[in-house]
Amino acid sequence: MKIGILGYGTVASGLVDIIDNNKDKRDISIEGILVRDVKKHEHRKHADVLTDNIEDIFKKDVDVIVELLGGLHPSYEYLKRAIENKINVVTANKDMLAEFGGELVSLAKENGVCIKFEASVGGGIPVLKPLIESLEGNEIDSISAILNGTTNFILSKMYDENLSYDEALKQAQDLGFAEANPEADVMGYDAGRKLSILSTLSFNKRIYWKDFYLEGINKIEPKDIEYAKQLGCKIKLVGRSKINNGKVNGYVRPVLVGNDDIISKIDNEFNIIVVNGDFLGEVSFVGKGAGKDATGSAVYADVLDIYDNRLNNVDAFIKEKVSVDKVVSSECKALIRFKKPQKDKIIQIIKDKFKEAKVIAQDDELAVVVDAPSECAINDSIKFIEDNNYCEDASKILKLS
Incomplete structure (x- = not known):
């Protein structure tokens, strides 16, 4: 199988390593890697197939295009073009899926190809495929999750080391856990996009991320942490969505979590997704939410699905969008x-x-x-x-x- 990779950052590096390490098991050929600056990457693996021109990728007779650029544009345009050219696609781009997932899935169905996106939520935690396949016989009625490693790291440091928000954020930035502009993480936007994907798949209804109540952690003060300890709790940025009689309620916000709750035990850059099904009950998925090897592994799993001709698409993204109640209506x-x-x-x-x-x-x-x-x-x-x-x-x- 021939693939083209768009981007050569951390996740793409992990994917390339896994492909190379499994050459004896799967015959996957990297035909091209799109980068902004070829000279910057010329010392790296597969330097002979580097290009800064997207046309070079589309000229190759590739079976799969793997989009790891991030952001909305030009990622959206590249994937749309690939699908229209009847090329299967894999992406880890939750921003794009949250905005254009319905359009791209619909287009993929029309063209007889598929779009895979396991790595878009939870990094290397294999959660989307179980939701789509293994838990299909269950009616999922709620999701509770820590979906952003940056904010979980910051809140963990505030709790464990009595740091202020600004001090913990700086430490996260120094260690590479937070971007120079951390807005998407600390304001809950990143977690909101991931929660919308999880909720869409779990409830089989299209849910737009901006319809959730979104509140960040930037106003959490040492006093809040002090009170949380007094109450036998931690403060976590939690994404929560529930469905009852077809109505969806959801938020991403800092909440108090009792110390006996499994969610309170997930610290630093780790993520957790807890889903509740009518037959199976509560199921938890825990792991690192980001990183070269973890996320690269999830992308590779999607590539293997296409390699093995498992080409199903998810209809939930093309269902009618439902409204979301932003406030908790129960006790x-x-x-x-x-x-x-x-x-x-x-x-x-x-x-x-x-x-x-x-x-x-x-x-x-x-x-x-x-x-x-x-x-x-x-x-x-x-x-x-x-x-x-x-x-x-x-x-x-x-x-x-």
């Missing part, structure tokens, strides 16, 4: 912080509004934990307190349940 628990509070007035309001409320700090600020009938009830109470100027600022962190 929930939350930590609420009030800065510069009128303590007596706020405590009285909280006690009147909620059956269960516990004050855990009232020195320079007021911190309470409430059991609420819904997130809306919490939001309404906070708004009432702020509108009456009973505090300077208020924030909340829900507890995962």
